[in-house]
Amino acid sequence: MAARTQEQYQVRFAWGSAGASRIAHDTHLVVWVDVLPDAHDAARGADPVSRGRAAAALLPDGPEVVLGHLGNATAVAERVTGLQAARGDRCVVAVVAAGRATDGAGAVADAAGEPVDTAEVPEQAVEDLLAAGAVVDALVSVGIDHTSPEAAVACAAWTGLRRAAKHLVSAAEGAADLDRGTVQAALAAGPDLVVLRESSAPA
Template sequence: MDWGVAGLARLAPAEVVVVVDVLRFSSTVIAAIEAGEPVGPDAEAWATSINGAGVARAAAATGAVVLAGGLRNARAVADAVMRLQEGRGARTGVAVIAAGELVSTDPGAPLRFAVEDQLGAGAVVDALAAIGIDHCSPEAVAACESFRALRGAVRHLLTASGSGRELVDRDLRDQVVAAAAVDAASVAPVLRDGAWVAA
């Protein structure tokens, strides 16, 4: 587990990359896939989060299978990873990349820690561990344990977070609350030929 495009580059190559940008990239893509709408690179979902979209594009360039994950679909992502591993018939490296928040619209800008992405990454790691994919880095363990300890407070933490407050102030509280609903979605969006579709 690491943070942002730079974190993806720091990690050893993985066969699967899970991009976690809870507010709003991952949640927007998940909602679109739930509605049966494939999401292409020019769609609104790509524009709502430069960082989440940037991580996804960088991950796709490595040849990895790229999934969009978060609190809302952690178990579905874990199940998709298991199916991919079974289909490969071999050990499968999984990188969980928390997007964080860029401090400006410049793609090279530094990241701001985003608690929603820490918790979302932890939810994905926890779901992977629950189905037996559990050889974790210290960073993944820390994210997982923070999610486990704070699971009951996730909704409050997201609505009170810096990113959450920005969205609440824009009358988008319902989107924040939906993003905080752990395992409410049964879809795992995968990036194929430049578009997000159901895995």
């Protein structure tokens, strides 16, 4: 079982479903950030919502899960402020970047010496890091700024590189195996917020 981390922070950040298992405990909202499909998903025409719903099924039970990308950070922040108003208390958010799937199987050891299946550990992806940072930045902009160091670093990546974000995503490894239309569609994703999974936490 993964150790729980970042628990003292209102805004947390990690990579993949394994990262979510560490940081999503006691949260009210998980933002699953997935900008580009991998080549396999692109070949079978999997859209971002279907990919996100498949991923949400693997995330820890309880919190609502929404899809995050480069175009809807403001909508995510509005959802969080709405949840805070409804609760009359702070809303704890886990921002989870999907990353790039790895092909390698086998086991490595984590910091505690426990075996970890490398198939569950995604590679970091430029596009998801930037989009996650955009979400964190939008939260900070509405006053939700008690961020973990991990979330703060993602935010700094976005604020420092936002003007070059589209170029960086287009030139990143994640775009190399995709056709131009797929990449451009991802970059043009709109501001709407899609709920991938409703909350199952007690009201």
